[in-house]
Amino acid sequence: MRPSQHVAEAILALPADRVRRVAIDGVDGAGKTHFADALGVELNVRGAKVIRVSADGFLNPPRTRHRRGRDSPEGFYRDSYDYGRMVRLLLDPLSPGGNREYIREVYDVRREREVRRLPELAADDAILVLDGIFVHRDELVRYWDYSVWLEVPFEVSVPRAAKRGVGIKEEDPYALKNLRYVEGQRLYMAECRPRTRASVVIDNADLANPVLLD
Template sequence: MRPSQRVAEAILALPADRIRRVAVDGVNGAGKTDFADALAGELNVRGAKVIRVSADGFLNPPRTRHRRGRDSPEGFYRDSFDYGRMVRLLLDPLGPEGNREYIREVYDVRRERQVRRLPELADDNAILVLDGVFLLRDELYRYWDYSVWLEVPFDVAVPRAAKHGLGIKDPDPKSVKNWRYVEGQRLYMAECHPRDRAKAVIDNSDLDNPVLLT
């Protein structure tokens, strides 16, 4: 059984009396989007109603993301996302006391501009699957009913991210061009220990053969 199947079954085993919120976390190039899509597919075939969202829809504009400098690791970790709006517009409405009216994105990173989306109404037993970096940080950790950490070393993740144009341009993990991303992730891991916080840890170094570690 593939890890995405086992994770799907674990999520469906959770109490279904509320919307279940699931995070798929990992470094840039860990394969978060692909894994989250596969997980959503496994949930769908089992009859679940999935809300599929990317954290990139809650990015800050460049003036905020780069206010500590374009190469700042701390800026990457602390300033990339608008967590206030992510919580207010997405996570709280889908929480136990929420009204189920959520907004899936406020920012289009490809066009680097704010977007306005109409609220959507979630089914009362829907499952939110959200992928992104830094999702197990202190500000967000308590919102997840289930969480996944994709374990991928930088010497695999960075070239993969560069190949697919995921913000990183240089495939060399030690390049100064990657200082912002690699050291920003190391700051996050040292501060929040996402591997320890996740419900499931998956070695995703080989995209064709992911391995469930815990």
């Protein structure tokens, strides 16, 4: 059984009397989008109503992201995302007691500009699948009914992220230009221990052959 199948079955075993909220976490280049898309397919095949969202749709503009300096690891960790709007516009509406009217994004990072989206209404048994870095932070961890940590060493994740052409540019994980990203992730892992907070850990160093660890 592929890890995405295992995760899909675990999610579908959760009570379906409300929106089930799922997070896919990992460092930049861990393969979060790839895994979340595969999970969405597995859930769709089983008849689920999937809401696919990226945390990058709630990035802050550059003036906020870089207010501690363009090379600041702490700035990368603490200032990249607008968690207030993510919670207010996406997570609270999809939580028990919410009205299920959510907005999936407020920012386009490729164009570096705000976007306006009309609210959408989630089915009462929908499944939110959100991928993004830092999603086991204290502000967010209570929202997840199920979460995944993708375990990938920086020696693999950084070159993979560099080839994507957004954010990380250098393939060398020890390059000075990557200090912001690598050390920012280390700060997150030390402070929040996402591996221990996740429902399941998957070795995703080989995108074609992910391995369920625990």
